[in-house]
Amino acid sequence: MKRKPTPATRAIHGGGPTHRVNQPVVPPLHLSSTFEARDIDEQVALEEAKADTFYTRYGNPTLSLAETVVADLEGAEAAAVFGSGMTAITTTLLAHLKAGDHAVFQREIYGGVHRFAREILPSYGVSVGWFDAVDAAGVESALQENTRVLYLESPTNPTLKLVDIERVARIARARGIPTLIDSTFASPFNTRPHELGIDGVLHSATKYLGGHSDLLAGALAGSRPLVSRVKSYLRVLGGILDPHAAYLLIRGMKTLELRVTRHNENALEAARFLEGHPKVRAVHYPMLESHPQHELARRQMKGGGGVLSFEVAGGLGEAKKFANALELVRVAPSLGSVESLLSIPCLTSHAMLSPEERRRAGIGDGLVRLAIGVESPEDLVSDISGALEEI
Numbered sequence: 001m002k003r004k005p006t007p008a009t010r011a012i013h014g015g016g017p018t019h020r021v022n023q024p025v026v027p028p029l030h031l032s033s034t035f036e037a038r039d040i041d042e043q044v045a046l047e048e049a050k051a052d053t054f055y056t057r058y059g060n061p062t063l064s065l066a067e068t069v070v071a072d073l074e075g076a077e078a079a080a081v082f083g084s085g086m087t088a089i090t091t092t093l094l095a096h097l098k099a100g101d102h103a104v105f106q107r108e109i110y111g112g113v114h115r116f117a118r119e120i121l122p123s124y125g126v127s128v129g130w131f132d133a134v135d136a137a138g139v140e141s142a143l144q145e146n147t148r149v150l151y152l153e154s155p156t157n158p159t160l161k162l163v164d165i166e167r168v169a170r171i172a173r174a175r176g177i178p179t180l181i182d183s184t185f186a187s188p189f190n191t192r193p194h195e196l197g198i199d200g201v202l203h204s205a206t207k208y209l210g211g212h213s214d215l216l217a218g219a220l221a222g223s224r225p226l227v228s229r230v231k232s233y234l235r236v237l238g239g240i241l242d243p244h245a246a247y248l249l250i251r252g253m254k255t256l257e258l259r260v261t262r263h264n265e266n267a268l269e270a271a272r273f274l275e276g277h278p279k280v281r282a283v284h285y286p287m288l289e290s291h292p293q294h295e296l297a298r299r300q301m302k303g304g305g306g307v308l309s310f311e312v313a314g315g316l317g318e319a320k321k322f323a324n325a326l327e328l329v330r331v332a333p334s335l336g337s338v339e340s341l342l343s344i345p346c347l348t349s350h351a352m353l354s355p356e357e358r359r360r361a362g363i364g365d366g367l368v369r370l371a372i373g374v375e376s377p378e379d380l381v382s383d384i385s386g387a388l389e390e391i
């Protein structure tokens with residue numbers, strides 16, 4: 001080809017150039033936990049080279065293919081895949097921190113990561129500081145002499161706040177502090193944080209990358225040295241991805257661009273409909289002109305993604321009535337999948353916060369989170385509209 005294909009095209013063609021040789025169109029699934037060497041010398045060489053044909057905890061050709069595609073989608077040199085998003089995040093943090101170090105976390109981050117930062121890291125001698133997503137300048141005052149990681153997430157759950165990735169990355173880089181971001185909500189189609197200066201981009205690949213609610217996986221993309229360092233921890237901590245799930249992940253990533261394009265369109269249409277509805281108060285979605293960081297959203301995102309949230313007038317009782325009246329949208333945690341899902345954050349993901357903490361985070365009792373899927377938009381709007389009639 002005269003031009004280099006886009007990442008979306010390469011994701012369909014196995015992450016690399018196609019060859020005119022007789023081979024399966026779909027890559028084989030390597031289930032073997034171990035690999036035979038010709039002789040002992042070759043086996044030693046395979047282990048030393050960290051080959052993906054030695055022992056599956058060290059690597060496996062199916063996992064390597066998944067990694068090639070993830071790296072390509074993020075515009076990064078290398079990637080690693082993990083058994084879950086949480087394993088990707090905790091393994092990456094452990095590979096960056098040791099006793100005596102300091103780490104700065106964004107206040108609004110995934111619940112499991114918040115708990116890891118607040119309870120587990122301090123028990124290993126790592127001290128932790130915090131900053132607010134919307135206050136990029138506030139990062140500066142949270143950094144210390146011994147800060148070894150700055151950890152971000154954008155957009156945030158469930159209020160869809162953004163962090164100015166490029167600006168925060170510049171502040172950290174000037175101080176030589178590695179940056180990590182949980183980019184699950186954006187997906188590599190909507191934002192490519194590595195190109196904005198972030199060192200390590202993390203995903204719960206359970207969500208958009210897999211895309212079909214049928215696997216758990218995590219991913220990290222970044223420079224080759226960063227990924228190698230984290231992989232050396234992964235080989236010891238052992239949170240590797242099962243090859244079956246890696247196979248499904250590879251299949252899912254082939255349609256990432258198609259799916260996320262539709263998620264973006266559907267969620268914007270649902271957000272616009274909700275914004276004009278008399279029974280709805282605030283609607284949170286980055287691509288609405290009313291979003292307080294809409295300018296930033298347009299700069300750093302191609303689309304707003306599938307997740308939006310809104311406040312039902314009348315509070316929790318009415319929010320529950322709305323949830324129970326939906327027919328198409330299902331009551332389930334998670335996001336980024338083909339089917340639309342709903343949750344009420346004050347009862348689920350943010351139930352462990354005190355009412356005061358929730359109020360400060362902008363999570364009212366009537367807040368409903370919708371993870372919009374790829375159904376026909378007219379069916380979604382009709383389902384949402386019908387359920388609002390019930391309250």
Ligand SMILES: *Cc1c(COP(=O)(O)O)cnc(C)c1O
Nearest residue numbers: 084085086110182184204206217
């Ligand atoms: C789901 C999720 C995680 C955790 O991923 P798992 O695959 O469930 O371990 C981390 N961060 C975000 C933003 C998520 O949505």
